[in-house]
Amino acid sequence: MRSEVLFLGGRAGVGKTSVGTEIHVQLSARHVRHGLIEGDNLDLAxxxxxxxxxxxxxxxxxxxxxxxxxxxxxIYTNTVSVRFVDALTAAMGDDPRVTAVLLTADDRTARQRLARREIGTALQRHIERSDLAARELAELSPPWVHRIRTDDRPVADLAAEIIELTGWTGAGPDQA
Structure with a gap:
């Protein structure tokens, strides 16, 4: 059976981890079998x-x-995942059906979120990298990637919208 993957990408502070976790919670409540991988940790060194x-x-x-x-x-979350779909799906090895979502937020929102999260010495570096990533993702992400703004939106609503994009709520073999 063919796999399915949801790639969540976006700048630091956009809400990838929060939205990915909420998608996991909502799918779990519906007994939809799935995995969640935080891609930023796969090469953090x-x-x-x-x-x-x-x-x-x-x-x-x-x-x-x-x-x-x-x-x-x-569900695979990683800043630039939506730009590298081919390499990531090749790594999965089973030609998955892909849904890719670029989460976006304005600079103010991303910086506020980063300031709440980054309590050490890395805040300024994360802000600079986030700003650069936002520009690069906007310019270089393929046009078929869904773009969803996260500013002033509840995480639960964002997750529900993205789950609808995947079509994972219907009856199927992965649902208990």
Missing amino acids: YPPPWEHGLAERNLAAMWANYRVLGYRRL
Whole structure:
């Protein structure tokens, strides 16, 4: 059976982790079988190992473990995931059906959220990287990627809207 993947991308402070977790909560309440992987953690190291494809290798290993257990739906959150759909789906190895969502927020919203989250010395660096990522994602994400603003919207509403985009609420073999 073909897998399905939801890629959630967006700048730091846009709400990827919060929305991904809420999607998980809502799908779980409906008994929809799925996995959630926080992609930002798959290659979090210093020096950055991006040129070695560590995130893709770790995704391949993790997804293989989920597949063995019968999972066919994946929520994958990562800042730039919507720009690298081909590499990520190749890592999954099973030609999944893709839904990609670029979450957006204005600078004020992202900075407020980052200021609540980043309590150490990295706040200014995260703001600068978030601003750059927002510009690059807006310019370089494929036009078929859904774009959803998160400013002043409840996380539960955002999650419900994205679940509808996936079509994962209908009866199917992954639903208990």
